[in-house]
Amino acid sequence: MQTGRNDSFTSPWKSYFTFPRSDRGYLPLYPLKQARRFKVKTLLFFLVPLSLLLLYLRTYVFSPGSLCDPHVYSAGEWVFSPLPDTAQDVFSISGFEGCASSREVEWHLRVEGGQLGEYRRNASRWVWQPPKNKCRGMKPFAKEDLLKELVERGGWLFIGDSVSGEHFFSLSCTLYPHVIATPNYNNGTTYDRGYPQNLYLNPNSSLLPSLNLPVGFDIAKTPLATWRRVDLLFSRDDLIGLHKTLPPFDPTNATPSSGIFGTQRSWDLSPSEYLPIFMAPLPEAHYRILIVSTAGHWSETTFGFRNGLPEIFAFFNEATRAWVKLIASALKSDTEGRRVLVRSYTLGHENCQNINMPYTEIHPYQQKWYNWNWLDRFNDAFEMVIKNFAHPQIRFLSIDRPAQLRPDAHTTSDCLHITVGTGVIEGWTSYIMHYLSNF
Numbered sequence: 001m002q003t004g005r006n007d008s009f010t011s012p013w014k015s016y017f018t019f020p021r022s023d024r025g026y027l028p029l030y031p032l033k034q035a036r037r038f039k040v041k042t043l044l045f046f047l048v049p050l051s052l053l054l055l056y057l058r059t060y061v062f063s064p065g066s067l068c069d070p071h072v073y074s075a076g077e078w079v080f081s082p083l084p085d086t087a088q089d090v091f092s093i094s095g096f097e098g099c100a101s102s103r104e105v106e107w108h109l110r111v112e113g114g115q116l117g118e119y120r121r122n123a124s125r126w127v128w129q130p131p132k133n134k135c136r137g138m139k140p141f142a143k144e145d146l147l148k149e150l151v152e153r154g155g156w157l158f159i160g161d162s163v164s165g166e167h168f169f170s171l172s173c174t175l176y177p178h179v180i181a182t183p184n185y186n187n188g189t190t191y192d193r194g195y196p197q198n199l200y201l202n203p204n205s206s207l208l209p210s211l212n213l214p215v216g217f218d219i220a221k222t223p224l225a226t227w228r229r230v231d232l233l234f235s236r237d238d239l240i241g242l243h244k245t246l247p248p249f250d251p252t253n254a255t256p257s258s259g260i261f262g263t264q265r266s267w268d269l270s271p272s273e274y275l276p277i278f279m280a281p282l283p284e285a286h287y288r289i290l291i292v293s294t295a296g297h298w299s300e301t302t303f304g305f306r307n308g309l310p311e312i313f314a315f316f317n318e319a320t321r322a323w324v325k326l327i328a329s330a331l332k333s334d335t336e337g338r339r340v341l342v343r344s345y346t347l348g349h350e351n352c353q354n355i356n357m358p359y360t361e362i363h364p365y366q367q368k369w370y371n372w373n374w375l376d377r378f379n380d381a382f383e384m385v386i387k388n389f390a391h392p393q394i395r396f397l398s399i400d401r402p403a404q405l406r407p408d409a410h411t412t413s414d415c416l417h418i419t420v421g422t423g424v425i426e427g428w429t430s431y432i433m434h435y436l437s438n439f
Ligand SMILES: *[C@@H]1O[C@H](CO)[C@@H](O)[C@H](O)[C@H]1NC(C)=O
Pocket: 118, 119, 122, 356, 357
């Protein structure tokens, strides 16, 4: 996909600028047709054990889940699906029973002042359909399975900006009423935008008897999911330190390390603070998955680089490389099978409030908005860094295309944030759930 971006600049920092999007092949289906040649007796003697073997292979070796990699999944389309007759309020049209999080509920769900117009109802009418026959291994999503995953195998720690915060909010709705969320935003306290948020197992959940709580798991203390707001992967001091180790991007117009930041505030945390959270033992924590996303704040207002976006982008490459190395070294002490998933950053739309249905193909930007026409490139770069590093516990999930096709799914305030309950963010959750069945 091209967004009409200009590839002509050159950088003294290595060559980052070719990102083939890979088309991976699929495992061939096993040769069942040959079975027809056998006679009935042979069938008993050979086909039965053979079927059992194939079933075993299918389940454990050629898991059908492996047929739906992120690029395959993302090549699908949004299909119209009528709402159930019983869908009256924003929760039921969104497929939720409620939301555990109390933070900016009306903004997240796009029902400011309780308004639930046709536009908003329409936005919950679309379902992501991965390419037919290529994702048959995807089990239909069930919140019961997700709750079991989070309790028994381990929780999800979200590290990222406000869009990751939206993912956390969406999860609090998907899992409602089986989880409770902290903090309570209606208790009269004013919370900073970066205040840590957690989901815990609701001790009243009807599913409690079906769950095997790990030894040491404490319902009141062990989070199932947590979001920590981290806009730039690192703290500002980390980034300044990294910058000092690099040759100048443009020796004739070098940015001093003290001048890499611009005027816009960001919420930052060092990996030296959030990795210990990820790795902490029970009962304090039981995370298995770190879900990371970044790019939106790598902008010309957050950063003060003298050579604008090309320099920010080159620095992003260095930062993601340093980050992957750091994560890999933290994982050396892991004995619990922890995994790291980087979700591709979602792109904004132009003129979103005037578009009332999904696109069938990605529309290139007509104008320069923030760093939006660079986001593809940021995503591809992060993906290449992870691919080249080839660490078995770190993967990149390139699943931004479904969101790119949903100009109708934004919040009222802007055309980047996504309305919870329109299937976009819920799709990330269900895809991650599918991905984890094999990872
Ligand atoms: C809702 O969707 C229908 C069918 O696509 C369309 O005709 C209608 O204009 C939409 N309504 C709004 C308010 O966008």
